[in-house]
Amino acid sequence: MRIMLVEDDACLAEALAEALSDQLYVVDVVKDGEAGWEYAKAIAYDLILLDVMLPKLDGVSLCQRLRTHGYHLPILMLTARDTSTDKVSGLDAGADDYVVKPFDLQELLARIRALLRRGSCPSTPILMWGNLTLDPSTYEVMYDKQPVHVTPKEYSLLELLLRNGRRVLSRSAIVERLWSLENPPEEDTVKAHIKSLRHKLRAVAAPEDLIETVHGLGYRLKQLA
CATH class of the missing domain: 3.40.50.2300 (Response regulator)
Structure with missing residues (x-):
């Protein structure tokens, strides 16, 4: 927000x-x-x-x-x-x-x-994508009922991805949504946060490509089976 x-x-x-x-x-x-x-x-x-x-x-x-x-x-x-x-x-x-x-x-x-x-439009309180859940009221992230311990910025990034699903988000769009205008980071910062999120999700047995890279465009969540 x-x-x-x-x-x-x-x-x-x-x-x-x-x-x-x-x-x-x-x-x-x-x-x-x-x-x-x-x-x-x-x-x-x-x-x-x-x-x-x-x-x-x-x-x-x-x-x-x-x-x-x-x-x-x-x-x-x-x-x-x-x-x-x-x-x-x-x-x-x-x-x-x-x-x-x-x-x-x-x-x-x-x-x-x-x-x-x-x-806002009425929406499901808990955001879900397959076995991944995020609860905006408690700031808790779970994968297959296992807690995923994320930083505040990683949480915001994951929430943004969940709210957009299969829509591709460019690094510049992510920076615009998640950082203030007074102190915007380099776009490589987004890459670093994505890498860290992937590592933490893999640690709880999430698919390696749960967060997809669309080369030359940005990131989105993997299509559900």
Whole structure:
């Protein structure tokens, strides 16, 4: 899941980005409303976390512009002012939810999860591909009922492959989905993570080619029998 955080308070933005990354979200931090608009046009986000008081273009105006141009992704607004007028303005502009600063981090994360569930199509809670299972609610990966111990980035990569099945994902597409724009890795990093995942899957007797390389194009999961 990819989140854009539009927040001009550098300390708060850094703390929030770290907390969201710990929850395995990919986070792009933007410092003003106009930049937020440009990012939203260029990248498919799953949710926008949007401060109200922003330079260049305030959060309510950005929210309204996004809705006017047909963007239906969930928007959660943040504000330091706990007044009914501010809440009404944000909700009328098209925001899905509203959180007042200072907020409880766990409550904010719960609201984000709720909006992401509401904004997505109903799907099977546990992702499956043959004997391979991944549980997004517990971050557990199993193959034939044996646990597969993966790193957070390997988990995100495997989840992305499971959600796409036989669709080929290029290295650049994987980087775009799993890393923030501020610190993108070399594409060879993807190759290294794929290699590590294959090694861990083979250790629990998964087929060697469960993750296929489509030469010159990218990666996908092996066709089920």
